[in-house]
Amino acid sequence: MKPPRSAAARRVLALWDDAEFGDRFHTKARWWSAPFAALEREVPLSGDILEIGCGHGVFSTYMALCSPSRHVVGVDIDAHKIERGVLADANLKPGEADVELRVSPSGEVPRIEGGWRAIVFADVLYLLTRERREALLAECADALAPDGLLIVKEVDTTPVLKAKIAQLQEVLATRVLRITDGDALDFPSGTELEGVVADLGLDATLKRIDRGYLHPHCVVVGHRPADG
C-alpha cells in the first residue's frame, strides 16, 4: 500500500474531490493498492498510448499528467466508469494533460495510423477467459507501431498466500459488490503472460513491481522490433 507521493499522483486524485463518495473511495483505493508509479515508468514518455480497461481512467490520466508529450486514450466496457472519469477529467486545466476516455466493446482494439507507441493493461486480463485474453493480446500486438510496447500488469500467482488474498478480493469485486465488469475470473501467472507475449513475436520481459504492496504485482513488457 502506497500513498500518492508525486505532484501528478496527488493531482489525479484531486480531480475526484467533488465526486460521489463511492467513486472517490474506489479511485483512492486503486491508487493505494496498485503500483501505478512503477508501472508508469515502463511507459514511453511520448507518443500515442492506449490503455485498455482503464476503468475510471485514473492511470490513463496519471500517464498524461506525468508527460505532456503523451497522447493517452483510455477505453473500457463500463460506461458508468467512463462517464465518471470524463467528469473528473473535466477538472483538468487547458493543456494540463492530453487524455481522452471512451467506451469500447470487449475485444475491440482501436486502431490509429502508424500504430500505438504503447498499449497498456492494468489488472484487466484476469477478467477474460484464456482464449479471449490471448486473442486480445494478439490484436494488440498487431495494433502496435514498429518499436512499440505492449505493457501488461497483472497480479502474479505466487507467493500463493498473497495471490489468494488478491484473488479473493477480485471475487468480491466481481461477484458480490459487482463493481468490476468482466466475462470470467481466470488468473494467469506472470510467466504464462510472458510466454503468450513472446509467442506473438515480441521481446518479452517479466518484472515484479510489488515492493511495499500487499499483492504480488508483476508486469510483462513486450517490445515489437522496429523492423517487425
Ligand SMILES: C[S@@+](CC[C@H](N)C(=O)[O-])C[C@H]1O[C@@H](n2cnc3c(N)ncnc32)[C@H](O)[C@@H]1O
Ligand atoms: C480492476 S479494474 C482496473 C481498472 C483500471 N485499469 C485500473 O487499474 O484502475 C478492471 C477493468 O477492466 C474492465 N474490463 C473488463 N473486461 C474488459 C474488456 N474485455 N475490455 C475492456 N475493459 C474490460 C472493467 O470494466 C474494469 O473497469
